[in-house]
Amino acid sequence: MKLATFNINGVNGRLEVLLRWLAAAQPDVVCLQELKCPDERFPEAAILDAGYQAIWQGEKSWNGVAILSKTKIQVVQRGLPGYADDPHSRYIEAIINKMVIGCLYLPNGNPYPGEKFDYKLRWFRKFAAHAKKLKDKGLPAALIGDYNVMPTELDVYKPEKYAENALFRKESRAAYKRLLAQGWTDAIRRLYPDVPMYTFWDYLRQAYQRDAGLRLDHFLLSNTLADRLTGAGVDKHVRGWEKASDHAPAWITLKK
DNA sequence: ATGCCTAGTGATACTAGA
Numbered sequence: 001m002k003l004a005t006f007n008i009n010g011v012n013g014r015l016e017v018l019l020r021w022l023a024a025a026q027p028d029v030v031c032l033q034e035l036k037c038p039d040e041r042f043p044e045a046a047i048l049d050a051g052y053q054a055i056w057q058g059e060k061s062w063n064g065v066a067i068l069s070k071t072k073i074q075v076v077q078r079g080l081p082g083y084a085d086d087p088h089s090r091y092i093e094a095i096i097n098k099m100v101i102g103c104l105y106l107p108n109g110n111p112y113p114g115e116k117f118d119y120k121l122r123w124f125r126k127f128a129a130h131a132k133k134l135k136d137k138g139l140p141a142a143l144i145g146d147y148n149v150m151p152t153e154l155d156v157y158k159p160e161k162y163a164e165n166a167l168f169r170k171e172s173r174a175a176y177k178r179l180l181a182q183g184w185t186d187a188i189r190r191l192y193p194d195v196p197m198y199t200f201w202d203y204l205r206q207a208y209q210r211d212a213g214l215r216l217d218h219f220l221l222s223n224t225l226a227d228r229l230t231g232a233g234v235d236k237h238v239r240g241w242e243k244a245s246d247h248a249p250a251w252i253t254l255k256k
Numbered sequence: 257a258t259g260c261c262t263a264g265t266g267a268t269a270c271t272a273g274a
Contacts, residue, residue: 009273010263034273036263061264062272108274148274167274202274203261214274246262246273 001097001254002026005217007033007105007146007200007247011066014245015043021238021249022050028070029096030249031103031144032056035064035089042066059089065103065145069096076100081133083126090123099225100134104145109166117166120148124175128182135182135222143184143220146247149176151186154196155215167214185226187219187252192232199234200247208239217250228254 004027008014011032022030030052035042039058047054047068056066057078067073077093079086090105104127109120134141149172153159162168180186188197198213207213221229231253239248 013263034263108272110272110274162274165274200274204274205260207261216274 001028001256002251003029003031003101003142003144003219003254004249004251005031005033005103005144005146005219006249007217007245009034009245009247010036011064012037012041012043014243015046017238017241017243017245019046019050020241021235022052022068025235025249025251027251029101030068031101032066032068033064033103033105033146034062035066036062037064055092055094057089057092063088063090063105065089065092065105067092067094067096067101067103069094071097077102080123080126081130083123086123086126091127098140100139100141102131102134102141102143102145104143104147106146106148108148109169109172112164112166112169117169120166121171121175124172124179128175128179131179131184131220132182135184139222140224141222142225145218146216147176147218148216149173150214150216151176151189151218154194155198157196157198157212157214167216179220183223184220185223185229187221187226187229188215188232188234188250190226190229197234198236199250201239203246217247219250219252225254228256230255
């Protein structure tokens, strides 16, 4: 079983990239972020043609999340529980193959300090409270997506440049660390403790060519799923394609 | 310190991203 996440940065503008990658990578489940389209413009037909069912939660212009799956999807949540007045579409949750799959797009939070950073931390608190409930239920669960946090210095090409950046602020990293302390496993870091494993390269200044990357997209696994973890990777080459997103797809494999 | 890039909106230079 292969689970993937891909911040697509415009699902219609990059539909060709998405379909090409799906055909090559053949993930069983995909969490998408930054759809940048209202619900009625989600490209469901093309995704069905590619062999995937889909659920999504979009909005005009920005944000938006979706889950694709080769097998049956049971929708559990649209939006974060306990955050009905969240102004953005950033969370969707489903049960697939007896696993809880939470797909998230955590706020960027820049510039720091300011209202956007406060919103990031508020969103993180609501998300962590929900994660705790899932953990306490003891269900096999995976919280997958763009966390907009580099957890450690290994996750940043030049850490000293990012000390004041919302993605790397101590408050953001502390929130991520507290979340892990609930008992979640950062799947990619578990298998690759010493490799950067970047998932994002800025469009500016030829960041991809310089490998000036960030690790922003994460898989947090409950214990039963962490025990089944067999592989992980980043499809870095996809970032080099025509019309690429600024993120590359990341994936993990689970046995059985 | 700023633009460097890219998408969306709406028809222009903005916001937003990270």
